Amino acid sequence: MAATKQISLEELAKHNKQGDLWVAVDAKVYDLSRFAAMHPGGLSVLVDEDVAGKDATEAFYSLHRHEVLQRPQYARLQIGVLEGARAKIALREPGAVSLVPYAEPTWLAPGYHSPYYKDYHRKFQTAFRKFIEEVVLPDAQAREEDGKRPSQHVFDEMAKQNILALRMGPGKHLQGKVIMGGVVKPEEFDHFHELIMAQESARIQARGYYDGLGGGTYIGLPPVVNFAKPHIREKVTAEVLTGKKFICLAITEAFAGSDVAGLRCHAKKVQGGWRVTGTKKWITNATFSDYFTTGCRTDKGGLVVLLIERGEGVETKPIKTSYSTSAGTGYITFDNVFVPEDHLLGEENKGLQVILSNFNHERWGMTAGSIGAQRCIVEECLKWTTQRKVFGKPLISQAVVRAKIAAMIARVESAQNWIENVTYQMNNMSYREQADKLAGQIAFCKMYATRTAQETATDAVQIFGGRGITKTGMGKFIEHYHRTVPFDAILGGAEDVLGDLGVRQALRKMPKDARL
Ligand code: HEM
The missing domain is CATH 2.40.110.10 (Butyryl-CoA Dehydrogenase, subunit A, domain 2)
Known part of the structure; x- marks a missing residue:
């Protein structure tokens, strides 16, 4: 349990030297006396007269992600709370939406509306985000790092909640299944639920793991479901x-x-x-x-x-x-x-x-995930540029930084609106119609989403500077995103190929009598 002893500013100020060193961060007081010598940022920064025995909240958040204070080895350095001060940093509860502007698609942002999503989509989204953050995310960060495949307990839990079956999209294979404790009925599950799954899963910001977590099932199983002999289909589908x-x-x-x-x-x-x-x-x-x-x-x-x-x-x-x-x-x-x-x-x-039968669905799903990841980067950049101070002012006070953020927001919003439109078409078309009418739309949407994703990755690195190319610390997700973003642009069809495909599809439908 966190220490609750009240400590005054005067008391804090007395502990301001090597061997007897306290600092306050967001109204919590930490005894760094022994840790200081092991501090990854060095001893000297902690014994600095603006830090030792002082409220160092601003200095701390300029240099560390909040998660540092949540690590058990650091959380236990807390010895009390700062008298009369209130904690200001509010952490999102698992499953909750972010209140950072543009950190969520509009349908999730408080006060906005959408013609597409129903109450059961919202309930599903909340449950799914909680599942991702509680069950998947810790494993994702660890496995992305050590390179081992996603842990079996994550697959087991996904199977238990019938999430693996959801990856096949809506359809007969869901009949009779209880989805995530009944949060959505099998017959209600549609492509918007799938869109939610792709975008929420991308929030783990571990691109290799994301594909490890059933990427093969997503594209390898549908041909079995749709084209295998019944006895093979039943056996393999059940096992997978x-x-x-x-x-x-x-x-x-x-x-x-x-x-x-x-x-x-x-x-x-x-x-x-x-x-x-x-x-x-x-x-x-x-x-x-x-x-x-x-x-x-x-x-x-x-x-x-x-x-x-x-x-x-x-x-x-x-x-x-x-x-x-x-x-x-x-x-x-x-x-x-x-x-x-x-x-x-x-x-x-x-x-x-x-x-070819599964390509559209594959590309659409990849596009959805890619846009979800792009949005996480917008949130990272908005947080960083408002909390990071340079020359005495937050980064966001620089017009050139605001211009980059503006472009990022416009890109992700346009891509999201496009994918939602395509998803709506999918919900209202037969599989055959989708193949006929949406192959080009999906190809263009993917091309656009991954192109803009790369522009956003480049801008984000500029905004984070050295941290954007460093695997740990403040910019670790930016580094990861910038390094892995080309996967979205290559897997499922390279951008140029998709663009060309889209144009060729359009040409097939050009009316013979069309003239200027
Ligand atoms: C509870 C107090 C603190 C803890 C537990 C702590 C822990 C850490 C950790 C784990 C890192 C490695 C980077 C990371 O994982 O993000 C780090 C880096 C650093 N810390 Fe602290 N720290 C604390 C307070 C402070 C304060 C008050 C300062 C004030 C200047 C400071 C300055 C730095 C610097 C300069 C770095 C290197 C940052 C970089 O490489 O970009 N730390 N600290």
Whole structure:
């Protein structure tokens, strides 16, 4: 329990030297006498006459994130509270919304309205944010750092709450399931709930872990759900959605990225099935997956998608990318792997249809997450520029800084409004209509969101200066964001490819009789 002894300013002032050193931060008094020599910022800054025995709140928040004081080893240095002073720093409770302007999309900001979200979206959002902050976030920060895959207890908890099943979007697979203790009925769950999930999950600000946490399921399982033989579909879906087994989508190769038609991994038809030989690269979750939804080229030159189980001839090794190995990004080699006939997804030589069928949903989900992460950076920058003082004034008092913040806010607001519009269309269109009408919209929206995300990352680094390129301390999320933001711009289709796709889709629909 925090110490409550009342300490006057006079008493505080008496403890102002090495060996007997107290400071007050936000109305709490800390005895730093023994800690001072171990202080990561050095002893000299603490024995400074403006700090030792004084209220050092401003100096503290210029240099540390609040979380420092929450670490048990530092929290226990508190010996009392400053007499007559009131704590001013209010921390958000888990699940609560931030009151920092633009830190939330308007539908969540107090006093604003939205045509899209209903009361059950709000309830779901509150429960989901709490879940993310209490269950996922601590593991996310630790695993992003040590590079291990997300801990099994997080998957187990997600399975228990049926969150893994929600990652497949709305649909029959949710029938009869109790979602997060009943906070939303399966038949009510729609694409706005999914949008909430993507944006809330992005708040962990651990990009590798974010993909580690079922990124493979999100893109690897839908082809099984939609195209597998019933007995395979039931078995694999049950295993994956209960967090017992893992699956990934193995399409990209060293030879072919966005150019799916250029795949070389070869499936040879044999008695009772197929023999697969080839490689796959940059496959999210590959290092810990049990199943691989794999695109292969057939003898006839067509494409086939096979569900390959980890076993003889299958090897995975981690690829070190600029985000954490927590994502399980891997290189896969298939060496004459036997795949039984009933593991075919869809039809022979019609694999492209299987692969393409999920692209829109994948890209839309990535865009939603990317915008959520971008918004967190806006909040970080707003907090930093108002609390950080340079030349005696807060950073935000510089016009050039305000101009950067203005651009950041405009970008994230426009991207959010766009994704909400697309989501509304998805809610009101059949899958076929979505494929026909939204492929271009989603491609453009993703291209725009990730382009603006990179601009915001660059601006944020300028605002944070050296801290924006330092992995710990005040700017740690900025450093992380700036380093990992290109993933959103590459995975699921590079920006240029998506832009081109969107224009080609538009051209297909140009009326033949349109003239200036
Ligand atoms: C309860 C009191 C304090 C604790 C527990 C504490 C703890 C820490 C920790 C853990 C760091 C490492 C950086 C981080 O993780 O954010 C740090 C850095 C630092 N601290 Fe403190 N600190 C305290 C008070 C102060 C005060 C009053 C000053 C006043 C000037 C100060 C000045 C610094 C400086 C200059 C750094 C280096 C910052 C940087 O590298 O950007 N600290 N402190």
